Each structure stands twice: as C-alpha cells, then as structure tokens.
Amino acid sequence: MTLPSNKKKCSTTDKELLPQPHNSNHISTGPLRDKLLTNSSYLAAEIPLKLGHFMSNLWTSGSDAPNSLRENQQDIIWLLGKAYYTKPLDGIQKAILEAQKDEMFKPIIQQNMYIENGGGGSLLWPADFYDDFVSRLWMTYRHNYPPIRPSNHKTDIGWGCMLRSGQSLLANTLLIHFLSRDWRRQKQDQNSYKQYIKILHWFLDELSPRAPFSIHRIALLGKQLGKNIGEWFGPSNISQVIQALVSDFSPANLAIYNATDGVIYRDDVQDVATGKKPRGDFSYLSARVSFDETERQEAKKLYEASNTGNNDDAENINQETPFKPVLILVALRLGIESLHPSYYPALKACFEIPTFVGIAGGRPNSSLYFIGLQGDDLIYLDPHFSRCALETKALSQYSKDEFNTYHCTEPRRINISSLDPSMLLGFYCRTLADFDLLCNQLDLISQKHSAIVTVQQSAPEYDEDVRSENDFGILSDENEELNDDSDDNSIF
Template sequence: MDNTPIVYGFDTGTCSSYESIDFPYTEEPVWLLGRQYSVIHQLDELRDDFRSKIWITYRRGFSAIGGTGPTSDYGWGCMLRCGQMVVAQALILKHLGRDWRWTPRSQDDERELSESELLYFRLLNLFLDKKNSPYSIHQIAQMGASEGKPVGQWFGPNTIAQALKKLSMYDHWNNLAVHVALDNVVIINEIKQLCKAEKRNGQHILSPKGNWKSLLLFIPLRLGLTEINPLYFKSLKAIFKFQQSLGIIGGRPNHALYFIGVVENQLLYLDPHTTQPIVDYEEFTSNPLFDDSSYHQETAARMDISQLDPSIALCFYCHTESDFDNWCSLAYNALIDNEKQPLFEISKERPKNWQQATSFSDNTQSLNSLDYDLIPGASNVITLNHHSKEPFTILEDRIVVGNDSDEEFELLG
C-alpha cells in the first residue's frame, strides 16, 4: 500500500515553485483562521487573505548561531519556522487586526509608508535572522540549547511552544502571555492569573487594575500512534472556524507545516521548506521600498487531513479576557460536549491530585506532562517522555545530511 502523502500545491527544499490549482472548485466553504470564504464567489478575497499571512522559511547565509554554529537552518529548522509564523500571526492580530491585508509595493511607488505599514515592518523585524531579534532563529535555537536541545536538532510541537513561551518573557513591547496547556487540559484560572499578572521588583503579582495581556495559547496533543485517528477529523476541522484560531502546527514526521485553513478534507498550510537567502538588514531598515515578498506565500498548498502526523499543537489567540471566555464556551460546545473522545478538556481549576504549579513560573511543569515529539528515525514509535523540572525533553540526535528527508517531499500530481 502506498502511504505517500497526497499533496497539492508546492513543496521544495531549495526554491519556490507554484502550481495554479491552489483551491479546489467546490461549493463547500473554505475556513481560514476564523473566516469563511466561497471559492466560487470570493476567490480573490480568499487569495488576498492567504497571501497576507507572514510566511517564514529556511534561510541561508545568516551569522553563525552561537558564534560557531550553523549559518542555515535547512533540514532542521522547519518547526522553529512554524513557531515563528504562529507568533507573527498573533502579533498581526494584536496590532493590526484580522482585516489587515498585505499590499506589495512597486519600485516606482513614491508614497510614504502608512502607519500600518510601518507597524507591519516593525513586527517583521522581530523575526529577522539576526541574533538580537527577539524571535529569530538564533534566539529560538539557543533557547532550546540552554534547555538541553542542541542547535541543529529537530523540534516537535511541544518543544517549540515551550521555547516561545520562554522567549516571550523578554519581549516587553508586545506584552504577550504565552501558555502551553499540558496533559490535554486547559486550566482556566491559571491562564487568567498569567494574563492578569504584572512584574514588580522582579516578582509577578496580579495587576490591581486587572489588566489583561493578550494570550497565545498552545495545546500540544498526541492523536494516535503512527497515524491520526479519524475520530478527531471533525474536531480538527472545526478549529479553523474559531475566531480565536491561529491554526495548527504539525505536519508529518520531521517535516513541519503550519496549517491555517481547511476546505472539505484538505488542510491549507504555509510551508517553511523553501531555502531563501538571508534578508539584508541594512536594506530592510533603510529602504522604504524593501521587497518583502519573500515573507508571503502567494499560492496555497493543500494536504489531506488523513496524512496529518498525530503529534500536533493547536494554537489560539485571545486579545481580551472576553475573547478567552468566549473561546472557553465555544471550545466546550464544539469540541468537548457530546464528544466520546474530545481533543482536550477544560477545567476551571487544577485538580487537587495534580502537582501544584507555580502560577507565574515558566520552569515548573506537571510531573505527569508528556513531550509529544517523535524520535527522528523512529516515527512508528510513540515516545512518552516524562518531564522533570526541565521544560525541554532531550531526544535522540538527528544527523542532518545532504540528502535530508525534506528532499523526499516532492510535488505530486
């Protein structure tokens, strides 16, 4: 039996390549991060929304990570890039809103940058491939290394979520609260404490004004052994209907993708497996006509939901407390109530028999929590590594070679 993933669109390890059939001609609605479209009647609007998402890929030629490390993330950085895309989309929602659309500028466009364009470039700067960008490949890789994940080793959904959680603590401008829900349970009170906390004299305390930090919520899940259980298909497709949806990070073993939409049984995704030259930082900061098209994927790629690897993380963004309350209600009604086997559970408080977590510590985790990363080279084995106090689990080393497995993911008819 041929188990090759059925993929539509493009996927290449060295350069961009597009196919014209980006969306199927169907009467079924397309859901793209909480927005519904008709391919028949709203194709231009759908494409405009898709290409406005920030697309972050492999790059080559950046300064050596850690001074002596790799100068390209080809072959190992796909999940790190997916994590960057999730944070980028969250910050776009926070600062520019869901209706923001990217407008490419021509070289003869002499108008001044608008306020929204200036803000967009400021956000893009957070992800440039230089060591002092808050969410650069350098910062993420070295955060993993500081917790026992060597630079150049593949991350899984839970690992990237934990690394981004730690990095967000140093991002004072965006004031983003990142929470990783472990043990398949979302604890409402813990999240509200996190989002209402402020730092004073080196300690986190509840804000007396009840100010709410915007929430980026990751829910790492393991939905099967070697392949995803079809029981979850309905709920996974419903994720993209939520107005708080940031999609799903996952893919196939050692091949991460960022899923942002669904049509019929096909997932729409942004693919980091294109190796592009590093952006010239001097040009980026000085040229108002900087070509930023390398951060936008023009054409959607699609994959059948049955080919999704069972190791994933659901991603959501809640701008306000009422957004989070609304999400809790929607998630319970659509994903939990009347489901024989829900994707996750929601609890108001941490069960008494669970280890008590320190509300504002990013180092404390439940001893029962699991790392859902697959061991490279052993994708047919489910790996359940019990956490200690270390937020990152050390997996077997992956040796990156010239014929990386990304090369095997070819364009299929």
Template sequence: MKALTDRFVPQPSSSKSEKHETSLVSSDSEPSDNNNNKSKFTLRSESSTSGHKQVCAATWTSLVKKVSMASGAIKRFHDRVLGPNRTGLPSTTSDVWLLGVCYKISEDEPSKEETDDGSVVAELKQDFSSRILMTYRKGFEPIKDTTYTSDVNWGCMIRSSQMLFAQALLFHRLGRSWRINKSEQPEQDYLETLEPFGDSEASAFSIHNLILVGESYGLAAGSWVGPYAICRSWESLACKKRKQTDSLPMAIHIVSGSEDGERGGAPVLCIEDATKSCVEFSRGEDEWAPLLLLVPLVLGLDRVNPRYIPSLKATFAFPQSLGVLGGKPGASTYIVGVQDDNGFYLDPHDVQQVVTVNKGTPDVVVDTSSYHCNVLRYVPLESLDPSLALGFYCRDKCDFDDLCLRASKLAEESKGAPLFTVTQSHSLVTHHSSCEFVEDDTEEEREEDDWQLL
C-alpha cells in the same frame, strides 16, 4: 531527518584525520550509501604541491556542484513527504475556513480563480498571501559557538512556530481583516511585526535566541525538535524578553496534558491558570491581558487518529484560531486553513537569503516579498504526524470566554475524543508545569480511559 541533514550541513572535520600525511577528502553532502562512493574520495599527498592544487580544485568544483543541487534535493524531499502536486483548491464547492474566516466557494468560481476582481477565490488568495511566511534562511551570523549559518533541513519546526507567533502579533497590531498591499510602502506596524524575527541574536524572536533559551527542551543547531519543545521554548523566550523589554505584547499560556508533553491524552485548559498568566504578564497591574494559548497535542501513533479530525477541522472556525503547527515526521509546516479533510499550509522548506527588515528607515522601501506566499498548498489531515500544536489568540477577556465556550461545546460533541477540555479551577486538576487530571479514579475507570494514553 538526521541523515538528510548530514547531507547538506557541513560537519566539523575530524582532528585525527588532519594529523595523517595522507588522508581522504570527502564531501559530507553526498549520501554514504552511494554505490559509486569511491569516486567522491580523492587521495591527498602533502608531499606533492601540484597534486594538492588539483585536489583543491576538484574539491571546490565538487562543492559548487553540490551546493547548486541542494535546492533540488530539498524539493525532491518535500515532494516525497508532503506531495508534489497538491496546490490550488482541492474542491470548488466546499467552504474554506482560514483562521476563523469562512470562504464560501460557489460552482461558478473556477472561471475566476486566476483573477483579482473581488471573487471569493481571489479574496481567499489575498487572505492567504497576507499571512506571514518564514522559511529556511542562509547567510546569517553563526548560531552561538557553532558554524551554522543556515537552518536548511533542520529548522522547519522553528520557522513554523515563528509563523504562528508572527501571525499573533499581526492580529494584535493590525487585526484579522488586515491585507498586505504590495503597491504601497508597508505600514510601520507591519514592519514592527517582522523586525523581531530577523536572523541574528539582536532580533528578539530569532532562531538564534530560540535555540539559546530552548537548550533544556532539546533545541540545538542542526537538530529537529517537536511541537511541545518549541512551545515551551517560546514560553521561556517570552519570559526572558518580558524582563528585558516589552517586545511581546501578550501573555503566553501553554496547555499541556502532562509534564513532558509527550504522554498524549486530552489537556485541560484551566481558566485559573490562564488568568494567572495574564496577571503575571501585567505585573499585577491588570486582571487580564492579550493572551496567546498554545496547546501541544498527541493525536495518535503513526498519524492523526481519524476520530480527532472533525474536532481539528472545527478549530479553524474559531475566531481566535492561529492554526496548527504540524506536518509530516521531520517536516513541519504551518497549517492555516481547511477545506473538507485537507489542510492549507505555509511551507518553510524553501531556502532564501537573509534579509533585514528595519522599521527605522521610513524613506527606504523595504522588500518583504520573501515573507509571503501566493501558492495555495494543501495536505490531507489524516496523513499528518500526530504530534502537533494548536494556537489561539485572545485579545481580551470576552474573547477568551468565547474561546472557552466554543472549546467546551466542541469537547461535548467529540464523541469521547476531545482535543482538550476546559475547567474553571484547580479543584479537579493538579498543576505542575501545566494542568493535568488527578489520577484518583478507580482502576476500572482508568482502563476505560486508556484511549487517552496514546
């Protein structure tokens, strides 16, 4: 991914090369292993004004061509990683679960697939297209003290996480049954959901602010990060913004099996800790608050271990489901639904111009079309990178209790491979930055549980 990033993101020029009277001008967006490498270098002689003008003209022409080719290169990379033709419905008879809602596809549905007449497929597509899409953006203000004005080729995990958080806010403000109406002026609650995700430091949940608070977890402009790091960064950002404003109307609780989130195994959802997060969020005024649960997981080595796939699919049937942050190595997506062993996802790997969503201008029609996608895309779950994160939104205590019951039942049915487990108190766990098992078992028992240490 670093090599791919280097192809499209301009790098700072070397100060040493600027001191030479004769130097080589090159474009960092060309791959270094090209056999015609010599053709992309031009000799610059400062003693020749006309030669310098020719070099500038040639360099500018080359740059324009390469920028126009960038989107095509991204598309080719996307096709290699996620698959070029996996669109539509992989099956016309299997049920589709989309963030807790079931769509039963009948055999006569294919003839209605392209219609908008209230068929099951049409309802599914309307639901899918109502989910909020976040993609690469270009033309935003530089991030911190860098020259990055675009997150092309490195910001896909950040964008995927923004989608999950935006969906949680959408559920909180408008409910799961909300659907976008493209023929009407968007609701204020909908615009208020999008506004904090603008691409500037002034927007609470922007890529700029995530990188600012996520430095200790490895977030940096131009660098790709994993699910655990992005979850912890969101926790830090929410805590910071909570002290300044009430921009996030829910508590965040991270469920992790180890301090660094990379050890693997089955994390433990400690009910006492979740309750504590809610109390702290409400500043002690309430015993409970709306809660966003994030569960970073490592479910294999090179790809998801098949023994976890049944449980992974089952979580999409939870009414609290916010989907999965996951994808292929170096190419994150936001998975919002499943059918059989395939996952439907929203794809951040599209480059769009920065747009401004402002809820304070009711008389101006706001174009939010770039925040939605009408194309169903799917990827085999078995091909996913094993590092991923689950998301759940619990509106109240009853919702949380229901999630705990469902998760406990799913763990019991997992045949020894639970995604995560649930416990009431600290009596069986030690809490650091998250709950984890106390290693007080015998050596023999620990060896029997080695499958957890992936």
C-alpha cells in the same frame, strides 16, 4: 546606533554549493533541466505514479470523485476563523485543484491557473480569501545568516522547520494582536505599514536585541532547554520556547499560556493574563541536558546579551492587569503512528473558531504551518523553501521586495489523513470575553466530537512526584520509551 553589517551576500556560487534538504525535489525552484539531472532516481520512481494520479483526477467522473470534491463543504474555505465562499467549479477545475497537491505539476498549474487579476489572486480561489492568505506571514528556511554561536550553523535547512512553523504561528498572532484580524497587506496605510515592518524585523535572522524572535534566539533558548543547535524540535519544545521568548520581550504586550495534557484551566489562564504568573518555569529541564554544561552556559549568556534593551519597562511586567491579551498554546499527540480519524471532526472545527491562529505540525518528519481548511484538506504554509537571509542593515534600507519574501502567493493543500499526530494548536484571546467564548466553543466541540482540547476551571493538585511536566496529548502512552519519544516525534 550603528548596526553591524552582514556584508556577505548570497552569490550564485553560494546557492549552487548550498546543501539541500532531504526533500529537495519538493522545495526546488531551479530550472526543470536541473531538477531532472539532480533528482533522476526520484523522478524515475515517481513520474509514472504522479502522471497516473494527475490523469485519473483529470478525467474521473463525478460519481467516483473523492468525497471532498463532491460535498457542499468544499464551497466554504476557512482561514484562521474566517469563512470564504467559493463559486462552484466545473469538473476540470476541480481536478486541477486536486492535482495541486502534487508538487511536480506546480509549474504547469501555475501557468494555467494562477493568473493574476486586479490586486492579485487565482482563478481557483475567492479574491477575498486570496487577499487574506497572501497577507499572512510565512517563515521559511534561510541560509547565509551569521552563525548561531556557539555552533557554526549558517542555515537551518534540514532541522529548522518546526522552529519556522512556530515563528509563523507567533508572527501571525502578532499581526492580529497589533493590526487586527482584518488587516490586509494590499490595503494598509502608512501607520499600519510601520507596525507591519516592526513585527517583521522582530523575526530577522540575527542575534540582536531588535530581533527577539530570531532563529538564533530560538536555537539558543532551545539549547538551554536540552536541544542542541541543529537538533529537531517537537511541538512541546517550541511552545516552551515561544513562552520564554515572549515573556522576555515586554513590547509584545502579550501573555503566553501553555496547556497541559490537552486541558485548558480557566484559573491558570486568568493568572497568566492578569500577570500573576508572567513567565513559565523551565528549570526542571536542566536535569535532562545531555551536552556539555559549559556550552549550555555559553548559550545562556549569548541569549541574555541579545535581550539587552528589550525590557526597558521591566518593572511593569509583574504588575497585575485586568486581562492582558493571551496566546494559548496546546501541544497534542492525537494518535500513535498517524492522526487518528476519530479526531478529524474536532480538529477541523478548530479552524472555524475566530480566535484560532493555526497549527504548527505537519506530515511525518516534516513540520508545516496550517492556517486554512476546505473540506477534508488543510491549507498550509510550507517552511521548506530556503531563501537567502536578509542583509543586516537599518530598517529604513529594506525594500518591499525583501519583505515580500515573508509572504506566500500559492495556497497549498494536504488531506487531513496525511497529518502527523504531534502538533501545536494556537488560540489568541484579546479580551476576557474572547476567552470565555473560546471556552464555550471548545466545550461544544467536545460534546459533539471526540475531544482534543478540554476546558476545566482549576488544575487538580498533585504531589510533586505524580505529575510529569513532559506529558501532553490525548492518548496515554503505553510505556516509558514511547512517552520519551512523543515530545519530539522527529518533526524538523
């Protein structure tokens, strides 16, 4: 089959005219001179603060240093359920590592600390951790892709970061699903490389059957669920979209379970994993659609047309199986304005669970994908870096350099206290034994800390007018207005 060619490439002029996100200083990769010219007001206000913070970190004595730099927990780095051990750092190294949180010092730190050695890595990160980190898939803003019809959006800058965070969570789940948790990009054979590029092409920025998890299909499905193209998604929205996308793509051979109100019901997971409930029902959302019904129907037709050929074995979808691998998604709101400190220990404990596949959430008004933990700092992949979309062409024509744009080489950290309370947690269970172990681990966390995710055998039976499909989280909303806002929470 001859694929349509997206002939227009990103020229220098295109990039210069490209609209920048709100946090352009945060994502800019241009020369320092351009940053100074285009961000003069920002720098005038921030340079004194950042210089003071950097120097303070550099020369602070050990007794006054943050707890996260003094405690033994800093010697362990968790990455999606795997532990890596660091060598003790001296005071200067610790201060520089802490200063990495300030983006304006990134070029300085890169020159001094991110020194390639052997197969890659950093002097500040264990080699085995770094190999694992750079093997994770990183979905970011893209520009100059074919417009997402029926809109004219050719970029998701400024509105697509939760969509990209959700893509990252799903993509890394699929890596583990097809290639195992121990797969590393630097050490793959020919067969694993073929599977790797197959997974990557599922996320290309185009509306076609070969890209079932593209930004186009996510946006089109979101429109059917009440979200205009270009409108921000919340954690609950992206979890519903992931469930529908994967359910409509049988080659993924993956079941999706969406937890309700922070509770995982064993019987419901069994039903999803054995094929009794293969797909969620989102018909109730149609009543909330606030835009033209004609546009919603157009989006539905475009979505269904791009699904052609994805389910050649559709007759097997509803057949019961012993236990199909399942991705469990838990949308939570752990606080009102900010993440409540009582939930810190339980949230950190999730990073130690072997089945954990990350968190799509982030800072206020900015979604990130969290995959690691060191002390009180979370390690993340940031979608707020815009790249030119890959040209539409045959898979064999893509180069490794093009695929390299889906991997991050610089671990970034943020303190847990800076997190937004709305987030989406993911757990991947390949077998029933994995699921049983996950349930036991969540029970232990709930016994020791303030529970964020609980496990029960069966869902209680409610009258139809009692239970709200929109409810999720730990804290009850005090009024209807807050409940309506809790789903989106302005994360983009």
